[in-house]
Amino acid sequence: MMEKITFGQLQEELFHEKMENGLQVYILPKAGFNKTYATFTTKYGSIDNHFKPLDSDEFIKVPDGIAHFLEHKLFEKEDGDVFQQFSKQGASANAFTSFTRTAYLFSSTTDFEKNLTTLIDFVQEPYFSEKTVEKEKGIIGQEINMYDDNPDWRLYFGCIENMFHNHPVKIDIAGTVESIANITKDMLYTCYETFYHPSNMLLFVVGPVDPGHTMSLIRDNQNGKDYKEQAEIGRNFEAEPASVAKKNQILRMNVQTPKVMLGIKASDVNLAGEAMLRAELTVNVLLEVLFGKSSDFYEELYSEGFIDQSFSYDYTQEQGFGFALIGGDSARPEELADQLKQILAKAKAGEGITDQTVARTIKKKIGSFLRSLNSPEYIANQFTRYAFNDMDLFDVVPALEQITSQDVKMAANKLIDEERITVCQVLPK
Amino acid sequence: MAIASEILKARPGYKLHIVKTEKYKTNTLVFKMKAPLCADTVTLRSLLPYVLQSTTERHPTSTELRSYLDELYGASLYVDVSKKGEYHIISFTMEIANEKFLSDPTPLLAKGFELLTDVIFHPKTEGDAFDSNTVQKEKRSLKQRIQSIYDDKMRYSAKRLVEEMCKDEPYALEQTGNQEDLEKITPGSLYEYYIKALAEDEIDLYIIGDVDEAEAESLADKYISLHERQPEKIKPVQKKVENENEVIEKQDVKQGKLNIGYRTNVVYGEEDYYALQLFNGIFGGFSHSKLFINVREKASLAYYAASRIESHKGLLMVMSGIENKNYGQAIDIIREQMEEMKKGKFTEEELSQTKAVVKNQILETVDVARGLVEVLYHNVVSGTSIPLDEWLERTEKTTKEQVVNVAQKIECDTIYFLTGTEVQE
Numbered sequence: 001m002m003e004k005i006t007f008g009q010l011q012e013e014l015f016h017e018k019m020e021n022g023l024q025v026y027i028l029p030k031a032g033f034n035k036t037y038a039t040f041t042t043k044y045g046s047i048d049n050h051f052k053p054l055d056s057d058e059f060i061k062v063p064d065g066i067a068h069f070l071e072h073k074l075f076e077k078e079d080g081d082v083f084q085q086f087s088k089q090g091a092s093a094n095a096f097t098s099f100t101r102t103a104y105l106f107s108s109t110t111d112f113e114k115n116l117t118t119l120i121d122f123v124q125e126p127y128f129s130e131k132t133v134e135k136e137k138g139i140i141g142q143e144i145n146m147y148d149d150n151p152d153w154r155l156y157f158g159c160i161e162n163m164f165h166n167h168p169v170k171i172d173i174a175g176t177v178e179s180i181a182n183i184t185k186d187m188l189y190t191c192y193e194t195f196y197h198p199s200n201m202l203l204f205v206v207g208p209v210d211p212g213h214t215m216s217l218i219r220d221n222q223n224g225k226d227y228k229e230q231a232e233i234g235r236n237f238e239a240e241p242a243s244v245a246k247k248n249q250i251l252r253m254n255v256q257t258p259k260v261m262l263g264i265k266a267s268d269v270n271l272a273g274e275a276m277l278r279a280e281l282t283v284n285v286l287l288e289v290l291f292g293k294s295s296d297f298y299e300e301l302y303s304e305g306f307i308d309q310s311f312s313y314d315y316t317q318e319q320g321f322g323f324a325l326i327g328g329d330s331a332r333p334e335e336l337a338d339q340l341k342q343i344l345a346k347a348k349a350g351e352g353i354t355d356q357t358v359a360r361t362i363k364k365k366i367g368s369f370l371r372s373l374n375s376p377e378y379i380a381n382q383f384t385r386y387a388f389n390d391m392d393l394f395d396v397v398p399a400l401e402q403i404t405s406q407d408v409k410m411a412a413n414k415l416i417d418e419e420r421i422t423v424c425q426v427l428p429k
Numbered sequence: 430m431a432i433a434s435e436i437l438k439a440r441p442g443y444k445l446h447i448v449k450t451e452k453y454k455t456n457t458l459v460f461k462m463k464a465p466l467c468a469d470t471v472t473l474r475s476l477l478p479y480v481l482q483s484t485t486e487r488h489p490t491s492t493e494l495r496s497y498l499d500e501l502y503g504a505s506l507y508v509d510v511s512k513k514g515e516y517h518i519i520s521f522t523m524e525i526a527n528e529k530f531l532s533d534p535t536p537l538l539a540k541g542f543e544l545l546t547d548v549i550f551h552p553k554t555e556g557d558a559f560d561s562n563t564v565q566k567e568k569r570s571l572k573q574r575i576q577s578i579y580d581d582k583m584r585y586s587a588k589r590l591v592e593e594m595c596k597d598e599p600y601a602l603e604q605t606g607n608q609e610d611l612e613k614i615t616p617g618s619l620y621e622y623y624i625k626a627l628a629e630d631e632i633d634l635y636i637i638g639d640v641d642e643a644e645a646e647s648l649a650d651k652y653i654s655l656h657e658r659q660p661e662k663i664k665p666v667q668k669k670v671e672n673e674n675e676v677i678e679k680q681d682v683k684q685g686k687l688n689i690g691y692r693t694n695v696v697y698g699e700e701d702y703y704a705l706q707l708f709n710g711i712f713g714g715f716s717h718s719k720l721f722i723n724v725r726e727k728a729s730l731a732y733y734a735a736s737r738i739e740s741h742k743g744l745l746m747v748m749s750g751i752e753n754k755n756y757g758q759a760i761d762i763i764r765e766q767m768e769e770m771k772k773g774k775f776t777e778e779e780l781s782q783t784k785a786v787v788k789n790q791i792l793e794t795v796d797v798a799r800g801l802v803e804v805l806y807h808n809v810v811s812g813t814s815i816p817l818d819e820w821l822e823r824t825e826k827t828t829k830e831q832v833v834n835v836a837q838k839i840e841c842d843t844i845y846f847l848t849g850t851e852v853q854e
Contacts, residue, residue: 009530084782091786093716110785139731145750151581254682308569329573
C-alpha cells in the first residue's frame with residue numbers, strides 16, 4: 001500500500017510503495033514546476049565486476065567498463081533507439097553509470113505518463129545483438145579518448161588509483177579500449193539478468209504529478225510483468241588494506257597549469273543507515289571548516305597564490321570504500337600538497353575546529369541543502385543514493401543540527417592518517 | 430496561460446524585474462551589467478566582478494565576507510562574465526534561503542540584498558583605487574583561469590574556432606580577457622573603469638521568489654542609487670562568407686576535436702529565429718538529431734556530435750570529438766546532413782518531434798530561477814520584449830517551409846580541427 005511521509009518544516013510530502021516484485025517507488029509532488037523528472041536506478045555500478053550470476057553458484061569476473069557499456073546498449077531496441085521515442089513525446093532522456101549505480105532518467109513537461117511508461121519498459125526489456133554491441137565499441141572508445149584528454153578527470157582517477165590496492169573503485173567507470181573489446185552480447189545479458197531485477201531497483205518521480213494516480217500506473221505496469229523472486233545478489237570484493245597503494249603519482253599531460261589532488265582513504269567504510277549519514281555529514285562539515293571559502297586556510301592559500309577558484313573538496317562514502325579529495329589548479333602544486341598535509345595534521349589534533357566555525361558551517365550546510373531541494377535532479381539522484389545505503393535524504397537537516405564540534409574533532413582524528421594520504425599531480429610535459 | 434511573467438519597474442539608471450513564484454525554497458537576486466564587447470575593456474570587465482566579490486568596505490577580508498554568507502544560511506554569491514552577441518555581460522548572483530523553511534525565522538532577503546549591493550557599490554578602496562592586495566590576488570587567479578582554457582581541449586577548440594572565424598569582429602574576443610592586458614591593470618585603472626561602468630552600463634536587477642512586490646521595490650530604492658544613462662546599443666557585425674576557411678592545428682591530444690562554424694544570418698528577435706531554433710533541433714541539438722544519428726549512431730565515429738546556436742550573433746557551431754584519421758569522413762557526413770536540411774529532406778514528424786523537445790527545453794529552463802533570468806534577459810540583449818508564451822506559440826506555428834528557408838540562409842564559414850601529433854597525412 002502507498003504510504004505518505006510528511007516533512008513539515010520543508011513543506012514536502014513523499015509517497016512510497018514497495019511493489020510486489022520488490023521495486024521501491026517514491027513520488028514527490030512539486031507544485032508550480034513545469035517539469036517532471038524520473039529516475040529508474042539499479043544498485044549496480046562499475047565496482048560490481050565480480051559476482052554470482054543469477055541461478056549460478058560460481059563467481060565470475062566481467063570486463064572493466066561493462067556496467068557502463070550495458071547502460072549505453074539498453075537504449076537500443078530492435079526497432080531503433082529509445083531516444084527517438086522520448087523526443088517524440090517531448091522528453092529528454094539520459095543515463096549515467098557511477099561506481100555503485102546505473103540510472104536511467106527523463107524529464108518532460110508534457111506526456112508524463114507515456115514517458116514514464118517508456119522509461120520503465122525500455123529498462124525492463126533489453127535487446128542486445130552482436131552487431132550493435134560491436135558498433136558501440138567505436139562510440140565508447142571515443143568517450144574513453146575524450147576523458148583521456150581531460151586533465152581534471154585524469155587527476156581525479158589518478159588519485160583514486162593511488163588509494164586502492166584491490167578495490168574495483170580504482171577501475172575507470174568506462175573501462176579501457178582494450179577491456180571493452182572483450183564484451184559480448186551474452187555477457188551483457190548475464191549482467192542484466194543479475195542486476196536489473198526490480199528488487200534491486202528504485203524508481204523516483206518528482207514533479208507536478210498526482211501521486212495516487214501515478215502510483216497505480218506503475219503498479220499496473222509492474223503487475224503485468226512476470227518476475228520471479230530473486231535471491232540476494234552474491235557480490236565479491238577482495239580484502240582491501242587500510243593504507244594507500246601509492247603515496248605519489250605524477251601524470252605528464254599537454255597542459256599549461258599544473259593540477260594537484262590530495263586524497264584521504266576513509267577507514268570506517270562498513271557503515272549504513274543513520275551511522276553512515278552521520279559519518280558522511282560530519283566529514284563534510286570537517287572539510288568545509290578546514291577548506292571552505294570562509295576558513296582562514298582558504299584565505300591564506302588563496303592570498304599566497306597556492307590555489308585559485310578551481311580549488312574544491314569532496315567526500316564520498318559508499319559501502320566498502322570512501323575517500324576525501326582536496327585540490328585544484330595550482331602554480332605551486334608541490335608546496336600546496338605540503339600545505340594541505342600540514343593543515344590536516346593539525347586538524348587531526350583538533351586545531352582549527354571550534355564551536356563557532358562548526359556552528360557557522362552547519363548553518364551554511366542547511367542553507368545549501370535547501371537550495372538543492374529546488375532541483376528535481378538533485379532530489380531524485382541523491383534520494384536514490386541515500387536509499388541504497390539505507391539512509392534518508394530528508395534526515396539531512398536534523399542530522400546536521402545534531403553535529404557538535406566534538407563530533408567533528410573525532411571525525412578528523414579518525415579520518416586523517418598519514419598512511420592513508422596520497423597525492424596525484426598533473427604537470428605540463 | 431502565463432508562464433513566469435515578470436513585473437517590470439523602471440528606476441533611474443536601471444530596470445527592476447520581479448518574478449513572483451512559490452516554487453523555490455530560496456530567493457534569487459541577479460544583477461546584470463551590460464556593455465559592448467571591446468578590446469580595450471574586455472580584461473577589465475573580466476577582472477572587475479572577482480575583485481568586487483572578494484572584499485567590501487564593511488567586510489574587508491574574504492574570510493569575513495564569506496563567514497557572513499555562511500551566517501546567512503549559506504547564501505551563495507557568485508559572479509560570472511559572459512558574452513551574448515557582441516555585448517559583454519557581468520552578472521552577480523545571490524541565492525538565499527527563504528526563512529519560512531527554516532526553524533530560525535530571521536528575515537534573510539533584506540540582509541542578502543544589503544550584502545549584494547555592498548559588494549557592487551561599496552568595495553574596499555584605497556583613495557581612488559581598489560584595495561591593492563585584493564586586486565593582486567584576483568589578477569593572479571584570473572591569469573590562471575585564462576591559462577586553463579588551453580588545458581580543456583573542448584573549450585580550447587571552441588575558442589580557437591571563434592578566433593579564426595570572427596577575426597576582425599569584436600566577437601573574437603574571449604570573455605575572460607587576455608594575459609597581456611591583465612599585466613597592465615592597476616588598482617587605480619580598474620577603479621576608474623568601475624566608476625565608468627557603473628555610470629554607463631545598461632543595468633538590470635532580477636528578483637525571483639516568494640517575495641512581496643512592494644518590499645522588493647523598497648529594498649531596491651533603499652540600497653541602489655544610480656543615475657540615468659543612455660546605454661549604447663549595438664548591432665552585431667554580420668559578415669558575408671566569401672571563402673570557406675579551414676584551420677588545422679596540431680597538439681599532443683588523443684582525440685581530435687572538430688569544430689565547424691556557420692553564419693546563420695538570423696538573430697534573436699527576428700521573425701526567422703523560431704525556425705532557426707527548430708533547424709538546430711533537427712540538425713544537431715538533440716539525441717534524435719541528424720548529427721547524433723549519422724555521426725554517432727550510424728558511423729560510430731564519435732561519442733558527441735552536436736550543434737548549438739549563438740542567438741545574438743547569428744552563429745551555428747558544430748562540435749564533435751573524433752579519431753584523427755576520421756576527419757574527412759566526419760566532415761563529409763556533417764556536410765551531407767546540412768545539404769539534406771537545405772533541400773528539406775526531413776519529415777513533418779521530425780519537425781513536430783523537434784517542436785515538442787524545444788518547447789520542453791524552454792519550459793524546463795524556466796523551472797530554474799537562474800535559467801528563467803537567462804531566458805528573460807534575451808529581451809534586454811536584443812532590445813525586444815517577447816513574452817515566453819509568444820515564444821512557445823510561434824515555435825508551434827513554424828512550418829517546414831520556414832525551416833527550409835532558414836537552412837538556405839546558413840553558410841559554412843570555418844572548419845577548425847585540433848588534431849593529434851601522430852596523425853599521418
